[in-house]
Amino acid sequence: MDQNQPTTATEAKPSKNQRGRFCDGFKMFLAALSLSYICKALGGIIMKSSITQIERRFDISSSVAGVIDGGFEIGNLFVIVFVSYFGSRLHRPKIIGIGCFIMGAGSILTALPHFFMGYYRYSKEEYSNPSENSTSSFSTCSAYESPSLNGTAPEIMGKGCGKESGSNMWMYVLMGNMLRGIGETPIAPLGISYIDDFAKEGTSSFYLGALHAIAMIGPIIGFVLGSLFAKMYVDIGFVDLSTIRITPKDARWVGAWWLGFLVAGTLSIISSIPFFFLPKIPNEPEEKRKASKSVYMLKTNEDKSQAASLTGHGQTVTGTVTGFFRSLKSLFTNRLYVIFLFMTLLQISSFIGYFTYIFKYIEQQYGQSASQANVIIGVITIPMMATGMLAGGYIIKKFKFTLVGIAKFSFFTSALSFVFYLLYFALTCENKPVAGITLTYEGNYPVTSHLDVPLSHCNSDCNCDESQWEPVCGSNGVTYTSPCLAGCKSFSGHTKPTVFHNCTCVEETGLQKSNFSASLGECPRDTGCTRKYYMFVAVQLMDSFSVAFGSTAFIMLIVRIVQPELKSLAMGFHSLFIRALGGILAPIYFGALIDRTCLKWSMTSCGARGSCRLYNSVLFGNSYLGLSAILKSLALILYIVLISAMKKKYEGANPKSTENGKKALDDANLESLSSNGHSVPPAGADGETHI
Numbered sequence: 001m002d003q004n005q006p007t008t009a010t011e012a013k014p015s016k017n018q019r020g021r022f023c024d025g026f027k028m029f030l031a032a033l034s035l036s037y038i039c040k041a042l043g044g045i046i047m048k049s050s051i052t053q054i055e056r057r058f059d060i061s062s063s064v065a066g067v068i069d070g071g072f073e074i075g076n077l078f079v080i081v082f083v084s085y086f087g088s089r090l091h092r093p094k095i096i097g098i099g100c101f102i103m104g105a106g107s108i109l110t111a112l113p114h115f116f117m118g119y120y121r122y123s124k125e126e127y128s129n130p131s132e133n134s135t136s137s138f139s140t141c142s143a144y145e146s147p148s149l150n151g152t153a154p155e156i157m158g159k160g161c162g163k164e165s166g167s168n169m170w171m172y173v174l175m176g177n178m179l180r181g182i183g184e185t186p187i188a189p190l191g192i193s194y195i196d197d198f199a200k201e202g203t204s205s206f207y208l209g210a211l212h213a214i215a216m217i218g219p220i221i222g223f224v225l226g227s228l229f230a231k232m233y234v235d236i237g238f239v240d241l242s243t244i245r246i247t248p249k250d251a252r253w254v255g256a257w258w259l260g261f262l263v264a265g266t267l268s269i270i271s272s273i274p275f276f277f278l279p280k281i282p283n284e285p286e287e288k289r290k291a292s293k294s295v296y297m298l299k300t301n302e303d304k305s306q307a308a309s310l311t312g313h314g315q316t317v318t319g320t321v322t323g324f325f326r327s328l329k330s331l332f333t334n335r336l337y338v339i340f341l342f343m344t345l346l347q348i349s350s351f352i353g354y355f356t357y358i359f360k361y362i363e364q365q366y367g368q369s370a371s372q373a374n375v376i377i378g379v380i381t382i383p384m385m386a387t388g389m390l391a392g393g394y395i396i397k398k399f400k401f402t403l404v405g406i407a408k409f410s411f412f413t414s415a416l417s418f419v420f421y422l423l424y425f426a427l428t429c430e431n432k433p434v435a436g437i438t439l440t441y442e443g444n445y446p447v448t449s450h451l452d453v454p455l456s457h458c459n460s461d462c463n464c465d466e467s468q469w470e471p472v473c474g475s476n477g478v479t480y481t482s483p484c485l486a487g488c489k490s491f492s493g494h495t496k497p498t499v500f501h502n503c504t505c506v507e508e509t510g511l512q513k514s515n516f517s518a519s520l521g522e523c524p525r526d527t528g529c530t531r532k533y534y535m536f537v538a539v540q541l542m543d544s545f546s547v548a549f550g551s552t553a554f555i556m557l558i559v560r561i562v563q564p565e566l567k568s569l570a571m572g573f574h575s576l577f578i579r580a581l582g583g584i585l586a587p588i589y590f591g592a593l594i595d596r597t598c599l600k601w602s603m604t605s606c607g608a609r610g611s612c613r614l615y616n617s618v619l620f621g622n623s624y625l626g627l628s629a630i631l632k633s634l635a636l637i638l639y640i641v642l643i644s645a646m647k648k649k650y651e652g653a654n655p656k657s658t659e660n661g662k663k664a665l666d667d668a669n670l671e672s673l674s675s676n677g678h679s680v681p682p683a684g685a686d687g688e689t690h691i
Contacts, residue, residue, distance in 0.1 A: 025279050026198055029093060030207065032274035033191045034214045036100050039268040040184050041218025042225075043107050046260040047072065047177060049226030049374050052360045053257035057120060057234060058113075058170040059602060059610030062357065062594045066587030069356055071174045073583030075106075075181025080576055083186045092190040097275030103183030104268030110176030111258035111265070113169040120234045122252040123470055139470065139484040140491060140500065141462035176261075183268075198281075209393070216386050223378020225263060230255035230370040245498055248369040250521055251613045252469065252602075255370060327569050336561040336645055337570060341577060343638035344554075347414070349582040350631035351547075353590035354624075360594070361624055364615045365429055366533040367525035376537055381544045388548030396552055403560050404646050406553045411639040413550025418632050420543040421625075427536045428621035429529035432522070434479045434614060436466070437599050441485065441505050458487045458505040467603050469613045473523035474506040475516060481600065486518050561646070593623050 047069065055065040083095075195207050233244055234254040246253050331337055362373040392413070401409060431438045439446055441456035455464075464484035472483050480486035480503075487504030498520040506516040525533075562570040595612065597620040602610035 028274060029194060029278050030211070032093075032271065032278065033096070033187075033195075034211060035271040035274075036096065036187050036191070036268075037211060037215035038218040038221070039100065039264065039271045040103060040187055041215050042222045043103065043180055043184075043261075043264040043268065044072070045219045045222025045378070046107075046226060046264050047110075047180075048356060049223065049230070049359060049370075049377075050257040050260060051356060052363065052370055053230065053234075053255050054170070054173060055360075055611050056252065057254045057257065058173070059604045060170055061609075061611065062360070062591035063588055064170065064591070066356065066589075066591030068170060068174045068177060069587040070584035071177035072181035072184075073579040075178035076185050076579055076583075077576065078178075079182055079185045080572070080579070083189055091280045092186075092194050093275040093278035093280065095186050096190050097272040099183045099186040100268050100272035100275065101183065103180050103187075104265040104270075104272065106176045106179030106181070106183055107261045107265030107268060108176075109179055110173050111261035112176070113172045114234070114258040117169055119239060120254055122246055122250075122254070139465065139468060139482055141459060141464070141484050141487050141489055141504070212389075213386070216382060219382050220378060222260075222264075223374045223382065225260050227371045227374035227378070229257065229259045230374060232256040232259070234258075245520055247521060248371055249367065249524075251471070253369075324569075327566055328573070331562065331566060331570055331573065334562060336642065336649065337558075339638055339642045339645060340557060340561060341574060343635050343642060344558075344574070345578055345582055346631045346635035346638065348578055349586040350628045350635065352582055352586040353631075354628045356587045357590060357594060357624065361620070362533075362536075365617055365621055366529060366536070367432075367522075368533065376540070380537065381540060384541050384544045385548035388545040389551055392549040393552040395549075396556070401553075402650070403557075404643065404650055406556055406560070407639075407643050407646055410550045410553040410557065411636070411643060413546055413553070414632075414639060415636060417543055417546040417550075418629075418636060420539055420546060421629060421632065423539045424536065424625050425622070425629075427532045427539070428625075429525065429532060429617050431617045432479060432525075432614070433477065434471075434481065434599075435474075435505065436481055436485060437614060439478060441480075455485075456505065458507070459485050462487060469600065469602055470520075471522045472500055472503075472518040472520055474503060474518040476506050477523055478506075479523045480505065480518065483518065488518055590624070590627060593627055594620065597623055 051065050051069055054060075054068065055062060192208065192211075195211075199207055231248055232255055233239070233241055234256055236256050248255065358377060359370055359373040362368050362376065363370060368376075392409075396406065396409065399405075433439050435441045436453045437447075440453065441459055447453050455466075462484050464482060466481075466485070468482045468484070470482040472480050472486055472488070474480060474486060483491065483500045483503075486500065486506060487502075488500035489502040489504075491498055491500040500518045500520075501516075503516045503518050506518060558571060558574055559567050594615070597616045598612035598614070599616050600612070600614040602613050604610045
């Protein structure tokens, strides 16, 4: 565009009162929008970091947990079309304020089931009120007791079926997440378009960069809170914590997941208040002048002719059904846009699926607690990603890449990330030694199948409930699914730590000890797996940096490969497409694949299958990492196809296109990154556009 167009004196020099009103109102809007960005990022991270806790609390599978996580995108899709095409005509600050309030209400609704479900029971032995010392008895081995004492009595099976964690209360969490998605929708598109309309010439890119940099505070706070609340027992404040025998590293542990949603919801509601006091239009002359900008430096003569045919109908392009379908046809016949659409679907689906279950992966693969997983992902990875984003943006500005150059840079960073990602496969651990699942009950020999492992003479007369999950770690380093199946005759310690004695199955391993004991909880991972965990963290840092390094280029591509008049529609449809097929579906099919690697399922009080207690570590790692790697590799292939097509169009067809491409990527034009806010989530985002 020609930035040297003459302007009227009124437009060039608004009065002092006008400048004051503009400055104050605009700065207030920036401050309010920054807070709302922090809140929506905080809410998204709280949900991601709580998925494993929610799965255990409601006794649901990973695929159902994926449905809950995808609820955000479902809610977003309900109103995204309305926001994309009609939001800019309304009072944008008030619409954003309403969105923040709805987003906060959704977070609070997500937490409400906790207060109506009763107490969480991590053991079948908890028959009475958890505030009492109800876990003072364990199902130890006794050949003289009837099976009903150590098994699951019928009256226990039917007790509180409707209120137990396996009920349909998780649907309220899903509805809360959907409501949060509805509320989040207008924040980015209307907020960024407001900045684009009323910022001074050439400063939009600065404001957008500052906005996204400030938004990084949200994920950091979210991970810190997630780590803190994961250490707290779910019923903290309602039960006597001295009676809780499990620790945060236990597969049955559920942290205070609901506290994070209450905090995020309250802050979101508070962030909505300033928007209701902001003006619709802070500076009318500036708006008219900015609205008059309609010409980019078009790349080819074909672009010019298509733009002329679209703009010739004036407002009918966006105001009538005929213009809308004509615009859609123009998009779908744009080969570069279609290739980019499917390429980003593969790349973002890979990341969404990976990021949704990364906390579960760290817990199951390396034996780390949810709290430690939050610290690793948040405190270490997020700053590295922020550094990568800044470095990538600087590189693009420094070397003034053409459009093809930006695509090549984005491909290079994606390929580098893929190389680092492949290193994860070498860092998976062997299966945990668990008697009756991966080993025989004597703990000496591996089993060919984890299904129906026969009892041994060390526990065959103990009348044990084989479906029970009350893991104990024997002094031989083998985990047993219950004290009874370990052949333990007695225990000591009515408070933590609890130790079981005279465990006959532990004795069968041939240990030269007089006291064959076991302690409550799973055995820790061996030193070799622990070393792999530290190497995993190092690779995670490099991978995160390389992904973020190319995120700016990744975002810029979509606004450069379509005609300027179709930019808003292109980003709106892209967001719709990615959310529908990536944000909603990716957590579900990733979760379904992870479910297939489960070795031991919990049983609800109603006798139904609940959440998974133990996974096949090798199969989990290969399946989880493998699916993401396949999606990434397919995306890289489409990257090559895209670059080849771009070369033919911009470098082969028009010798001047390279020069035009450079001009189109100057600093002033960076404000068009998100004119309607539906920017492509960087390959380090989780599908919710909060960072």
